[in-house]
Amino acid sequence: MSANLLTVAMPKGRIFEEALELLRRAGYDLPADFDDSRRLIIEVPESGMRFILAKPMDVPTYVDHGVADVGVAGKDVMIEEERDVYEVLDLKISACYMAVAALPTYDPGKDVAPKIASKYPKLTSDYFREQGEQVEIIKLNGSIELAPIVGLADRIVDIVSTGQTLKENGLVELETMIPITSRFIVNPVSYRTKAAQIDDMVDRLAEVVGKGETV
Numbered sequence: 115m116s117a118n119l120l121t122v123a124m125p126k127g128r129i130f131e132e133a134l135e136l137l138r139r140a141g142y143d144l145p146a147d148f149d150d151s152r153r154l155i156i157e158v159p160e161s162g163m164r165f166i167l168a169k170p171m172d173v174p175t176y177v178d179h180g181v182a183d184v185g186v187a188g189k190d191v192m193i194e195e196e197r198d199v200y201e202v203l204d205l206k207i208s209a210c211y212m213a214v215a216a217l218p219t220y221d222p223g224k225d226v227a228p229k230i231a232s233k234y235p236k237l238t239s240d241y242f243r244e245q246g247e248q249v250e251i252i253k254l255n256g257s258i259e260l261a262p263i264v265g266l267a268d269r270i271v272d273i274v275s276t277g278q279t280l281k282e283n284g285l286v287e288l289e290t291m292i293p294i295t296s297r298f299i300v301n302p303v304s305y306r307t308k309a310a311q312i313d314d315m316v317d318r319l320a321e322v323v324g325k326g327e328t329v
């Protein structure tokens with residue numbers, strides 16, 4: 115791998131397509147078959163970039179360790195991971211929010227230490243500590259809405275986008291917690307050693323994000 119390329123950690127999955135579109139609108143000439151394979155490293159030397167395709171939750175880890183110079187990560191992941199990276203730009207893509215939900219029959223005053231299921235144990239723990247409520251957190255890796263239905267948890271903390279998953283599983287939202295969008299993140303050392311390349315990328319992205327707002 116050539117060392118002078120800017121390494122960009124991209125989240126696979128939901129955010130990927132929107133992030134790719136943003137990069138293209140920012141003037142990066144990315145191959146049409148960019149996302150058509152199982153390759154995890156894609157070099158685009160003509161744009162001076164190398165992309166590494168990671169699980170969304172892992173993007174800040176790659177950037178923190180400096181194996182990626184920059185990356186794209188959801189605000190949810192940034193809060194949960196607490197990595198030593200700079201969050202330099204709100205890309206305003208993949209918007210959703212974090213919420214507390216439960217079965218409609220659930221009585222919030224009932225339990226001393228209610229069980230809260232979530233994929234985000236740290237975010238959940240911080241939130242309830244700030245609320246002054248003692249809770250027991252049950253970490254799950256997905257299908258969070260299942261937990262209250264089968265009696266594993268009293269409430270859940272999860273991402274809501276359209277609200278369809280809550281609705282189809284008969285859950286109701288109790289509290290809206292945090293609005294989420296994807297962020298452009300930078301490794302602090304890279305920000306010094308590759309300042310020109312990174313500043314240019316931030317400027318170009320900021321330009322299209324700004325334009326997007328007025329459409």
Ligand SMILES: Nc1ncnc2c1ncn2[C@@H]1O[C@H](COP(=O)(O)OP(=O)(O)OP(=O)(O)O)[C@@H](O)[C@H]1O
Pocket residue numbers: 126127128129169170171187188189190191208209210256273274275276294295296
């Ligand atoms: N409806 C949504 N559900 C989950 N994440 C969403 C949603 N809308 C936007 N996002 C953003 O997408 C990111 C998650 O992407 P994605 O669901 O592809 O990955 P994942 O959670 O690792 O999924 P999986 O474990 O199913 O592979 C979140 O960090 C969040 O910022």
Ligand SMILES: O=P(O)(O)OC[C@H]1O[C@H](OP(=O)(O)OP(=O)(O)O)[C@H](O)[C@@H]1O
Pocket residue numbers: 255256257258259272273274275276277278279280
């Ligand atoms: O409000 P909605 O538009 O329905 O989106 C929210 C749902 O999408 C995500 O789940 P995902 O599809 O990533 O599956 P998972 O439960 O396995 O994480 C999230 O965890 C919610 O369950």
